[in-house]
Amino acid sequence: MNKEVFSWKVGTIIMAVLCIALTAALALTWMQCFEPEKAGTEDPDKTTTTFVSGIIVNDQGQPVVASVEVVDLESKTKIRRQTDLLGRYEIELPLGEYEFTFSKGFEYERESLLVSLQDRLRYRPSPVTLSRTVNWNDAGWYCGDLHQHTSYSDGYQDVGTVFLSDLANGLDFGFATDHNSVDGLAEWSRGGQLMTSGGCELFTAIPGMEVTTEMGHYNSLGTSALVDDSTTSGKDDIQRIADDIHRAGGIAQINHPFLTDGMGFTEWSVLNSFDTYELWNGKGVTNEGANLMAKEKWFSLLNDGIYLPATAGSDNHDVTGNYPWRRDDETSASKLWIERGLYSGMPRNYVYCPEGADADAVLSGILAGNSFITNGPLIDFRLGKAIPGEQIPFAEEQELMIHLYDQRGLESAVLLENGIPIHEFSVENQNEQNIRLTIPVKDGSWYVLEVTGSQGGYAITNPVFVGSFSGE
Numbered sequence: 442m443n444k445e446v447f448s449w450k451v452g453t454i455i456m457a458v459l460c461i462a463l464t465a466a467l468a469l470t471w472m473q474c475f476e477p478e479k480a481g482t483e484d485p486d487k488t489t490t491t492f493v494s495g496i497i498v499n500d501q502g503q504p505v506v507a508s509v510e511v512v513d514l515e516s517k518t519k520i521r522r523q524t525d526l527l528g529r530y531e532i533e534l535p536l537g538e539y540e541f542t543f544s545k546g547f548e549y550e551r552e553s554l555l556v557s558l559q560d561r562l563r564y565r566p567s568p569v570t571l572s573r574t575v576n577w578n579d580a581g582w583y584c585g586d587l588h589q590h591t592s593y594s595d596g597y598q599d600v601g602t603v604f605l606s607d608l609a610n611g612l613d614f615g616f617a618t619d620h621n622s623v624d625g626l627a628e629w630s631r632g633g634q635l636m637t638s639g640g641c642e643l644f645t646a647i648p649g650m651e652v653t654t655e656m657g658h659y660n661s662l663g664t665s666a667l668v669d670d671s672t673t674s675g676k677d678d679i680q681r682i683a684d685d686i687h688r689a690g691g692i693a694q695i696n697h698p699f700l701t702d703g704m705g706f707t708e709w710s711v712l713n714s715f716d717t718y719e720l721w722n723g724k725g726v727t728n729e730g731a732n733l734m735a736k737e738k739w740f741s742l743l744n745d746g747i748y749l750p751a752t753a754g755s756d757n758h759d760v761t762g763n764y765p766w767r768r769d770d771e772t773s774a775s776k777l778w779i780e781r782g783l784y785s786g787m788p789r790n791y792v793y794c795p796e797g798a799d800a801d802a803v804l805s806g807i808l809a810g811n812s813f814i815t816n817g818p819l820i821d822f823r824l825g826k827a828i829p830g831e832q833i834p835f836a837e838e839q840e841l842m843i844h845l846y847d848q849r850g851l852e853s854a855v856l857l858e859n860g861i862p863i864h865e866f867s868v869e870n871q872n873e874q875n876i877r878l879t880i881p882v883k884d885g886s887w888y889v890l891e892v893t894g895s896q897g898g899y900a901i902t903n904p905v906f907v908g909s910f911s912g913e
């Protein structure tokens with residue numbers, strides 16, 4: 442080997458080592474940003490830990506899968522866990538004072554408990570009963586998450602943990618949508634089979650994937666087929682991705698259309714190849730920024746006669762919902778966003794499935810837009826007896842029937858006609874409200890209901906169409 446080649450080789454090796462070291466350091470810093478915080482581990486006086494364990498049951502005394510949120514009252518650190526399939530939880534914590542909150546989605550009471558851990562004895566609070574305060578299933582509405590990641594791509598938890606978290610947060614169905622991978626779907630479906638064949642809680646596990654490209658992200662919903670994510674042919678590939686999803690029998694969805702850095706949607710000329718539109722992505726602040734832009738674009742598309750049913754997805758990569766990097770963000774919208782958290786079903790879709798939420802019913806409800814999206818407020822909205830996503834013949838007046846509920850309190854409810862507010866209903870400080878009203882409507886118009894709740898609660902329906910509206 443001559444000297445020049447030798448020194449060139451050494452140089453290359455040194456460069457490679459430096460590159461690897463730099464990448465590793467960057468990756469480590471990045472990972473630390475996403476690391477779920479462990480309560481109190483930074484405090485040397487609090488290294489003694491103990492266990493708190495117990496069980497959560499429903500009104501009938503049956504164990505239920507539920508969510509357990511623990512706030513360290515001193516450091517205000519919050520952690521989120523869920524019970525196992527038998528409703529049991531066991532959490533190791535440093536000695537100190539804690540507030541435990543037990544919950545199971547939006548239709549069950551939340552229960553809180555103050556726990557003072559003084560010594561290393563195991564703490565066993567008595568069983569916690571979570572009562573169901575409302576049952577939206579009775580009116581035909583079932584809820585689920587359309588956008589979730591597991592450790593098969595860049596999610597923090599395995600499939601089983603995400604599955605349990607969905608149950609714990611009161612979801613009736615859920616999609617696993619890993620980036621360019623369908624490897625976790627066998628486990629995901631197995632979990633669903635377990636529930637439908639004798640599981641005491643109903644849950645429909647539906648396959649999916651997030652086709653992740655440099656020209657936007659697209660959910661393939663309702664199929665286990667691996668969709669080719671290459672975009673070497675540019676826009677033609679975006680069209681081809683939608684076609685591939687349809688050939689596999691799935692729903693093709695545009696995800697977070699207004700995210701930047703290649704994650705958003707730019708090929709509006711092939712919009713009509715897609716079926717649904719992720720109006721609300723959980724990683725962004727509720728009804729702000731990219732989510733608000735997505736909503737405004739959706740309104741203007743509707744006014745142009747173009748209708749893609751709106752959906753929501755938590756897009757969560759960590760069901761413990763700890764996103765400490767956001768805590769320094771002082772805007773009030775961000776604070777409320779943090780208060781609501783980011784975990785399974787935040788936000789979620791309520792889909793109308795009057796015969797029950799099997800996979801086919803959920804998918805056709807999503808495709809028709811028979812749904813509303815929410816992080817808390819519950820809506821049953823009917824105009825002239827039609828539910829969201831339906832069209833009614835024109836008549837000058839229509840009967841409006843609205844049933845609202847929010848366990849944390851309602852704040853406002855506004856009816857929009859073609860994107861413009863036309864009625865504000867007085868719902869403030871109520872938990873539940875029934876509204877019946879006859880209103881004048883306009884031919885060719887679309888109507889949605891937008892509801893806010895206290896502490897950042899937000900919900901919006903898909904439209905009811907009146908008369909000659911010709912949505913594509």
Ligand SMILES: [Zn+2]
Nearest residue numbers: 651658696697
């Ligand atoms: Zn994405």
